[in-house]
Amino acid sequence: MLLFALLLIFIGVAVGLAWFLIAHDHGEKxxxxxxxxxxxxxxxxxxxxxxxxxxxxxxxxxLPGTPYGTLLATTLSIGVIEEGCKFLPLAVLLYKRPYFNExxxxxxxxxxxxxxxxxxxxxxxxxxxGTKTGAVRLLMTPFFHAATTGLVGYYLIKRKLxxxxxxxxxxxxxxxxxxxxxxxxxxxxxxxxxxxxxxxxTLGTAGALFLVFLRAQxxxxxxxxSVVGHNAFCRSCGCPNPRHHLYCTGCGKNx
Numbered sequence: 368m369l370l371f372a373l374l375l376i377f378i379g380v381a382v383g384l385a386w387f388l389i390a391h392d393h394g395e396k397x398x399x400x401x402x403x404x405x406x407x408x409x410x411x412x413x414x415x416x417x418x419x420x421x422x423x424x425x426x427x428x429x430l431p432g433t434p435y436g437t438l439l440a441t442t443l444s445i446g447v448i449e450e451g452c453k454f455l456p457l458a459v460l461l462y463k464r465p466y467f468n469e470x471x472x473x474x475x476x477x478x479x480x481x482x483x484x485x486x487x488x489x490x491x492x493x494x495x496x497g498t499k500t501g502a503v504r505l506l507m508t509p510f511f512h513a514a515t516t517g518l519v520g521y522y523l524i525k526r527k528l529x530x531x532x533x534x535x536x537x538x539x540x541x542x543x544x545x546x547x548x549x550x551x552x553x554x555x556x557x558x559x560x561x562x563x564x565x566x567x568x569t570l571g572t573a574g575a576l577f578l579v580f581l582r583a584q585x586x587x588x589x590x591x592x593s594v595v596g597h598n599a600f601c602r603s604c605g606c607p608n609p610r611h612h613l614y615c616t617g618c619g620k621n622x
Contacts, residue, residue, distance in 0.1 A: 373493055373501040380509045381486045388478055393584060393593040394469040395613050397476070401466065405457055405476045409483020409516075412452035416484075419448050431557050438555055443548035450544045453477075453484050453516045458523055462533075469592045470524055470583035477520025478513040478576065485512030507569050511550065514572035515543045521579050528590075546572065 389402070427433070428441040457480045461467040467476070489508060493501030522539040526532070546568055553565030587593040592613070608615060 369498045370493065370501065373498055373505060374490055376505060377486060377489045377493070377501075377509070380505075381482045381513075384510060384513060385479060385482060388471075388475045388580065391580070391584070392469075392471050392475060394471060394587050395466070395592075397472065398466055401461075401464075402476070402479060404460070405479040406483035408457050408460070409453060409480035409485075409512075410487060412449075412456060412480065413484045413487055416449045416452040419452070420445060423448070429555050433555075435552075435556065439548070439552050442551035442555060443545065445551055446544040446547035449484070449512075450515060450519070450540065450547055453480050453512065454519050454540065457520075462523070462527060467524065467527070470521065470528065470586040471580065473520040473522070473524030474517045474576070474580045474583050477523075478517030480520075481513035481516035484516070485509075488512070507554070507566060510573040510576060511569045514569075514576040515547055517576050518572065518579055519543055521583055524583075525586075543572075 389397070424441060424444060428437050433441075454477065457477060461472075461476055466472070485508060489501070489504050492504055519536070519540050523533075523536050526535055550565045550568045553561035553563075553568070556562065584593065593611075614620065
């Protein structure tokens with residue numbers, strides 16, 4: 368019964384986060400099929416990451432008693448694999464699409480990919496290792512994968528809208544990879560001190576996801592890409608836009 372309850376909570380938390388992000392998207396609504404595709408790519412990324420880790424990561428390097436240097440190198444490698452599998456396929460798919468055009472889009476699509484990656488991982492770990500492991504993961508990881516990917520997605524859309532080079536995305540991506548590796552290191556170390564560090568990382572990234580989403584909403588309002596922003600007049604023809612439509616009822620262009 369407890370196991371079933373934990374699984375339902377994992378699903379409820381994931382659905383709740385997805386609902387929150389989509390419901391608070393005040394710009395042009397995203398294609399529902401693409402939102403589902405983002406989830407699906409996250410799931411496919413989890414399968415790909417599992418295969419790559421089984422092929423490239425020695426299991427013995429994660430066992431208790433592994434020297435900390437070896438363990439850190441291993442967990443950083445896991446961070447590279449998992450963040451890459453979550454972020455890169457969706458980035459390639461979305462970057463040039465016309466509907467990937469608001470700051471909030473970077474958070475929404477990539478957080479969904481993170482949910483598609485993290486939810487089955489949490490469910491499988493709980494089924495394999497039991498309710499104690501599930502309870503720990505419920506505390507530590509409900510938003511972790513969504514947060515790390517959503518944060519990088521935000522920086523991706525910022526660069527697109529600013530017309531800046533994509534090479535700049537490498538720094539935030541590398542930063543989230545390091546955080547991911549440190550998070551896994553703390554959980555695998557067996558040290559209460561390092562495990563506490565992992566908890567701080569997961570809480571920090573979850574909080575950052577919501578703060579960045581609020582910042583994305585503000586950016587979209589400033590650019591007139593939001594129905595609650597400053598687009599009281601059409602930027603193209605100057606017609607009044609009292610209802611803050613995204614598209615002008617006079618000229619049909621983006622208001």
